[in-house]
Amino acid sequence: MENKLVKLLGIALIMAMVMVGFVVAYVYYYYTAQIHVSVETPKIQWVQGTDVSASIGTNTTWCQISLNNLEPNATTVYTNALEFTVLNVSTNMKLEIVSITGTSTIIWGIRFYVFQSGGSSSTLSLVDGSSVSIPGTDGSSNPVDQVGYRQSGAPFGYGSMSTPVDSNGFAGTSSVTYIIAIEAYGKDGISTTQTATVELRLIWS
């Protein structure tokens, strides 16, 4: 009798433990944080350059341009491919080449230069050793910022062999417009059906 009682108690204890296990497995704890999201005025706006037509989004915070002159074994320079204006607040900014997709190998090297706009012109020294005139700048021969990418074997001056890669950064001035010039070197042997897409990023911090 006593043994039966002990057995029953043991079974009851095991069942209780199993049930507790199930119960514990279904306990949730809720911690609630409120995150308020509100619309904010953009910090910059994209402006069409003089070299190529740009597709600019409604709020001028996104844009797309097409560079149609990437020639094999030659350098193409767009002296005013795109512009942007810093709105309201002066701040630190930098450029980042996020990725190159598509037939990325057609780009032997590419470099982006940022100049402050103005009523003068600048002489930009290119990676290949020649130079071009950048009109509509503040006259400084040095860009305020630059960043580049190259394939292995391309001239070192184009920059990093991997992405993402960041520029050193610059102090963006409120209400000032900046010009982006682009130097691109097409790989020898590329054909006209090939395209690549460079995702650039302007970081306002």
Add this chain to the structure above:
Amino acid sequence: MRSLALALCMLLPFLTVSAQASTCYFYTPEIQCKASAADIILKKGTNVTAYNSSINGTWIEVTANGTFTETYYEYMINITNLSTSKNYEVKLENEKVDSINRLTNFTLYFHDDTTSKQIEISDESMVQSSGQWYLLPSSATIYVSAAIEVSTSGSSTIDIGLHIVPSGTTSPEIIQAMSINID
């Protein structure tokens, strides 16, 4: 307890500023690059002793004899505009010279109906490193000529950029490379 609360209240504005300062905003333009056939191609002229060129004819290296008295080579490099509809303007710019100290004279010209001096090295010094824009009409060929005189035997190399813009514009500017070796 009261002083702790007071201290927290004093720190709060700074904590808020710190949080704002770490906020980043990303603006992401998309740049599409399309390969293009070259309208302008380079070919060796009749006055050179050797040459190399790229697959698409956008880069060339030629070699000419250096002489101790001045020699004029009329056809060093041919520059052809393959487009039947677009005119271009071109100019030359010196990028680099190796062994300039044996070049008594090295003067490069464009010529077709007219002549345009583009680069000049005289008595081992760069006198003119780039030239004026020169018209290259559609379906036309212009020529690069050179006056060359050296003071000693050896080898010199002049790296040159051929700048190309569509007529009436300033951009995009295409730069093709030429190398001229003087033996």
